[in-house]
Structures are given as structure tokens and as C-alpha cells.
Amino acid sequence: MDIAEFLHMGGHGFYIWGSYGTALFLMIVEGVWVFKRRNKAKKELERMEADFARVDGQGMNG
Amino acid sequence: MLEVEGLAAEREERLLFSGLSVSVSAGEGLHIIGENGAGKTTLLRILCGLTLQSAGKISWCGQAVSKFREEYCSDLLYLGHKNANKTELNCRENLRLALGVLPVSDDAISDALHDTGLGLISHLPTRFLSQGQQRRLSLARLLLTKSKLWILDEPYVALDYKAIEWLDSHLERHLSNQGMLILTSHQKLTMSSEIRVLNLGEQYA
């Protein structure tokens, strides 16, 4: 099958690829966003725990 | 008699207190102390049933208060941080409103307002009243209520020394009439009655 013909979809290409394109775009954006959110939260929590541990340590020395 | 067993509360992912057990019987007073954020107000609100505890039981006269809410509420008088006065209404209207469905005569309301020192300004909308006067107005309910259990959150705030004496004498009389009292206060209590102290911060100190 010809690629151009396939993309044309018998005149319905805009509607079909518009549908699948937006759906795919939204799902990728959501997925990436969620993974980033998790990683950010993880990093911040680790940094916070380390900070608090250091402050506690100093408190005991001083 | 109010019995509290294994009470716990948390706020914003933080445990305020847990395993709190205490009981208050007729004629007894309980003074709750603790640092800011220790959960004093939360505890009082839980005892009233306004806030839900995360664990534990509260019973009144041997019955769980969650199941006998109306009976418990008719025995309960709660005074929170806010005075619960409508600024558009005058003292008399406010007091009648605050008493809810309790049938009280007009004369009794006048007497209570006089005793509170608000007799002369009882026709003024309460927005013209000072902080101390507003507080006294909400405390005037103590004179008319038939409730056995008083739960007062910082009742002394905004009161001058004379009003404090006045409040003390009424709290003492309530206790000597076999009433129960639970209150929080930042100040040392000046009442002459014996009052037990519950320190909320102690559990973690």
C-alpha cells in the first residue's frame, strides 16, 4: 500500500490522524508528566531527609 | 460522666496525640494545657463531636456519644474561639439565638445580661461592642444553660480582671452543683476549686 494513500484515508485522514494524534500526544504528555512528578518528589524527599539528618547531627555536636 | 478511651488525632499527616484516656465525673474540672499546636482545640472539638478522631472512644453516661448525639448535645455547652455572635443583632437577640431551642423567659435573659454587665447596652447591635463585651455576651449563656458538661476553649481571652473573677465564680458554682468542666487556658487558673491538669505535650516530651 502507498504511504500517501494510507495517510489520506480516503479523505478522512484529518479526522482519523487528528483523533489518534491528539490521543497519543495527551497520553505521552501525561505519562512523562507523571514520571517526572514521581522522580521530582523522590529527589526532594531524599534531599530533605539528608538535610534534616545533617541538622540533627549538628544539634548533637553543638 | 464523660469517659475518653484511647483517643488519637492527626492533622496534616502529623499525629497530635494518641492513646489519650481520661474521664471527668460530676463536680470535676479538667484543665488542658500544652504548647501551641499540641492539639488542645482539636481535642475539645473531638470531645464535642465537631471533629472526627482517628481512633478511640468517647462515651457519656456509659453510652457512645456518636450514637446518642442529640442526648449528648442537650447536656453539652461548647464555647469555641469564635464568639458565635451575629454582629447585626443586639445582645438580647443574640443570646436568645445562642440558646437555640431551649425555652427561656425574657426576664431570665434580662437578668443574665445584667449579671454579665451588658444590661445597659443590651439593645445595641453587637458590632458596637468591644472584644471583652462580645466575649462576655457569649459567656452569658453559661448563666441560662442547663447543660451538665461545659467545654470552653480559652474562655479567659479578652476578659479584664473583674470579668475573670466573675467567670471564676460561675465556674466554681457550676462545679459545686455537680457540673463538669473542661477548658483550655494559657494563663494559670485563678479558680479556688481543685482542677485536674492534662498536659498534651507530655506524651512526647
Add this chain to the structure above:
Amino acid sequence: MSGIRRIPWMKYASASNFYPLANLLVPIFMSLALVLAAIGLHLGFFVAPIDYQQGNSYRIMFIHVPAAWMSMFIYLLLAMYAVISLVWRVKMADIMAYSLAPTGAMFTFIALLTGALWGRPTWGTYWIWDARLTSELLLLFLYLGYMGLYSAIPDRQRASRAASFLAIVGAVNVPIIYFSVIWWNTLHQGSSFSVSSGASMTDAMLYSLLLMVFACWAYTIAVVLRRAQAIILERKKVALWASQISKK
């Protein structure tokens, strides 16, 4: 009203058990989603024949229908988690409900958008106020309301309980909305458009549709679990902070 009752086995639904489990499941379901979608789309685009009435535009069905189903399933699931969180006060249930909402809203949006894009070649207009599209639009408002209320209340526990309650009220309301809109539609338009009429389903279409539904499920599970992990960590952060303050 939520009581103080607790089911003992619910403690296994705790965050500390959930987190490593989610770590294990997320990659599995993400790859599953990709594989299922690839096979489903292959069947849908290369095996399924062209429809003699609608032409190729019916192929939008393979994303539209799964998205529409997901939007409703997810709302039901959300409402169920809301009940568990409100009645038994299981924290994980609340986290799951809150994690489901954005994905549900996204599927609702996809269903609306693809519905409009499918409507244009089929009915000649992007939007008709038919019962399904209108209910779908209202479902989007229900999702937005849930998320809006949750984020508007500053106190986290209160936010969770208020939003859970709203989700339950919404779930009760969904069938009422649906039937009232159908009724309104018959009053005003006389005839209702039916999307699937005329298009007889071949096996390839059916399998493609089913595979796409499973792909969407797998995607939802992966994304929602990952979001739940993020929320757990974010709340842990607040708790850590709070504990430091009380230590002062």
C-alpha cells in the same frame, strides 16, 4: 458518616507495601499497553476492512470507544475508592481515587474530541447535542469538580473527605444525568443519531476494539500507580516537615 470502624486486613493496603509493588507493576503494564496497542492498531488499520457507509472514518472508533468506556469505568472506580476512603478511612484508597481523576478526565477529553472528529464526516457537524456526547461533557465537569474541590481545600484530610463525598454524589447523579439527557433528546430532536448502526462488526474490528480497551486499561494502571507513588512521596515530605516543626 465515616465511623471509626477499621477492617484489619485493610492495613495491608498501606503505602509502604504499595510502593515497591507499584515499582514492579508500572513497567510491566506500560510495556503491556504498548504491545496491546500495537497489535490492536495493526488489526484496526490493516486487517479490518473499509466500511461501505462511513468509509475509513469509522477507524476512529478504536480510540473513541475505549476512551469513552475508560472515562466511565474510571469514574466508577474513583467513586468506589471514594466510598472506601470515606467509610473505612483507608489512606491508600484516597490516594488511588485522587490518582485516577486526571487520567479519567484525560480519557473523557479524548472521547469528546475524537467523538467530534468522528462526527464531522459522519453527521456533517463536529458537535451535536446528543445524549452520549452531552453526558460525556457533564462527566468531564464531574471530574473537574472533583479535582477542583480537592485542590481548593487547604487541609489535606478535609480535602480528601469533601472530594470523596462529591465523587459519590456525582456517581449517584451519572445515571440520572444520562437518562434525563436521553429524554430531553427525544423531546427535541425526534430521532437520535446512532453511531454503530449500519456498521456491522467484523472479527478484526471486534478484536482490535478489545485489544485497544485492554491497552487503555494497562496504560491507566501504569500511569495511575506512578502518580499514586508521587503522591505518597509528596505526602511523606509534608509529614517529615511537620515532624521537624513539632520537634522545633
Add this chain to the structure above:
Amino acid sequence: MHKMLWALFNRDMTLFMQRKQDVVTVLGFFLIAVALFPLGISSDPDLLRTIAPGAIWIAALFSTVLALDRLFSEDLDDGTLEQQMLMPVPISLMLLVRLVAHWVITSLPIVLLAPLMGLQFGLAFNEIAILTLSLLIGTPILVLLGAIGAALTVGLKSSGGLVTLLLLPLYVPVLILGTSAVSSTMNGVDVTAHFSLLGAALIVSLVLSPFAVATALKITLD
């Protein structure tokens, strides 16, 4: 028992009467919103007759939402709400009385003004009667359902827009029933079914909504 209910009702009326300004605001909003439809769309009498039920109903709906804003907010701020929650009467009953009082103060005037609005849109006498009746049965449902949203959002900073978002899906069935009752009358269709459904909705919301509002308020005060 009815003595106590009467006392509660009087109490709420006393409070609401202190806010006459609010009632004027809501009524003014209703009148202006209705007047905007002909100005914004067209003065064509036929078209106006067609949009009349929807226009008047939508204006009534948004007036209800506007009025709901004040249902609990002041009481929450000054502390009277928590005192009401501690009254030795069932909370749902107390709330039902309160909602009835609220409806009498804010919605009844709208229902009474609706015939005038109907005249402005060139409705016939029987259509006006149906419109008023549909509002008489419909606005209590709007208040009862709306109170749930108001209870969930009371005290929040941006509650206005949020409460509208929460309530619109709940209001759609009521709006559909109310407006289609009027437009069916215009088309000579029997409206018994509309009013049976509206009546059923009113009864169901009278029974269930006070409990839902009580639950929502408990959550808010928690």
C-alpha cells in the same frame, strides 16, 4: 416537635431578614439576567417565545447559585455554624428547616416575579402558569441540591466559580425537566409526565439532601 421546628424556622427567618440586601441583590441579578437575553439575542417575538423557558430558568438557576454563596459562609465565619451543629436536634432536620427558610427568602420572590418575565417574552397565560409552577417545584430542588455544593465549598477562597462547577452537572436534569415542561406546553404536548418527574425529584431531594448537606458540613467543620 412542631413547636421546636417552628422555633428553628423563626430563628432562621430572623437571621435571613437581617440580610435584606442579599435578597435585593439576588432579585436584581435575576431581573437583569432575564433582560439580557432579548438584548443579547434578538427582539424577534417568535424567537423570544422559543427561548423564554430556557432564559428564565437559567436566570433562576444562576440566581440560586448566587444566593447559595451566603447560605453558610457568614455562619461559618462568626462561629454560629458550629453552635448550630451542636444543637440537640437532628442536624438534617435543622438543615431542612434552614433550607426551607432560605428558599422562602431567596427563591420565592423569583417564582413570584416569573409571570412578569413570562409576559415580557410574550408567553400565553397557560404557558405562564406552567412556567411558574415548574419554578415553584423546581427551585426548591435547586436549593436542596445546591446546599450540598455550598456546604462542601463554604469558607474556601475561590468558592464562587468552584461551586458553579460542582453544581452544574447536578442541575442539568432539573433544568431539562423544568424548561421542557414549558416548551411542551407551547407545542401542545401533555406535561403530566414532566410534573410527575419534577415532583418525584422534589420528594427525593427533600428526603436525601438534608442528610447529604449534614455530611458535607461535618466534613467542612472537621
